[in-house]
Amino acid sequence: MTTPVLYDVPGPRARARHAVYSVIGGLAILALLGYIFWRLWDAEQITPEKWEFLQESAIVEDLAEGLRVTLSLAATSILLAIAFGAVFAAGRLSDFWLIRLPSIAVIEFFRAVPVLLMILFLNFSYTEQLGTYWSIVLALMVYNGAVLAEVFRAGILAVPKGQTEAGQAIGLRKGQVLRFILAPQAVSSMLPAIISQCVVALKDTTLGFAIGSSDITDRAKLIFTDIFYNNPVAVALVLMAVFITINYTLSLIARWLEARMRRRGERVVHLQGAQAGLD
């Protein structure tokens, strides 16, 4: 725990009082969780037969295949998003308004439009050309790319001004300063933000559910909509476990990386108001 702002370091009497509160609070939380469990059990949502699908190897293999699709969707779109973000960050940093203003418009547009709306639009209008897989990848690319463009821009702007000036002093052109001096120094400072964005991309792959993407969530739908199983709660809890495991690991890596960089006195960039996994 960080230094408590709201109360003093407890003395012996406060500690005794806190111990009593802990017992009461603990019991209250257990009672709440117990009540939720009982309601779900009573509604026959988590009774043993609702979990039987986990014992059927065909279903588990199908879900594993779906997870592979999910990871492939996320990885492809984040890689493309990095390229997209780099291009538009450079565009936004340009001194030439004919490049700068369109770049700003593209970034702000894709940051403000819901990913699902873009997925549906791409899927309706370019069904034959794109198919479901690329509809999702492109929608995720432009959204995450627009967010990353802002991360990249912040990273570049955070490099001390003297670096640019030194580059110009030895006769490098603007593009060369960006490529050889600023970008290499900015990359490491952006790494935690990029990893956090992977969490967002991974979560958003599930939006493909709306157009039948055959990712893990889409395949899971076939289980809980089956009259024989009819177990949305159990299936959702399994999906939650899968996603939480992956995303929590990713955010631990991002946090560890950031802590290590801060210890070494390196710069770490974040967008204003940004929060890991916010989407």
Next chain:
Amino acid sequence: MSTLQEAWPFLRDGFELTITLLVLSMILSAVLGTILAAMRVSPVAPFRLFGAGYVNIFRNTPLVVLFILVVEGFPPIDIRPSLEQVGLNTFETLAVIALSVYTAAFVCEVVRSGVNTVDAGQAEAARSVGMSFGQTLRIIVLPQAFRSVIPPMASVYIALAKNTSVAAAFGVLEATAQLSRMNERSIAPITVLFLYLAAGYIIIVWIISAIAAILERRLAVAR
């Protein structure tokens, strides 16, 4: 712009519902998120544990999965009849619940870091002039925390505004769901329909950013 005239009823109905979902979830997630933040900074260990667990679970869960849990999973738990009695559409209410539960995790982190940005000396000074815990919180800490909370809170609410679109995949006829409805009736080329809807979301995002900017300027303190 006759296509806009034809599209207008769909856009109006869609965004009316989008804004209803947004405002209700804003209020609910703010309340829930603040309670969770209070738990996370509490001296009582089980509350801290619960708050941290809640945040880590719901921040890392895809919203679609949460919608499956709430919208598909809750109706059998006889919430449905009680909701219909008060005259609310079941799916819309469940969508608000899913959105609020999800967003509360982010609100909690914003409020918590806001409280932590207040200098510990401020609260110590308040206590040493004899203020109670409630007075310290109300008069000294929260007004200062509120100021630093505005920009990140605006980001959370902008994300929430876009997230209301997920309800479209679960039978709620908000703005995003209107894309397929308008497309079926071939009111205009799909690109035009998409741009109408995108413009609506952009306006909502602008309004949230503008309100945040105004609040920030009002509460700014010359230091």
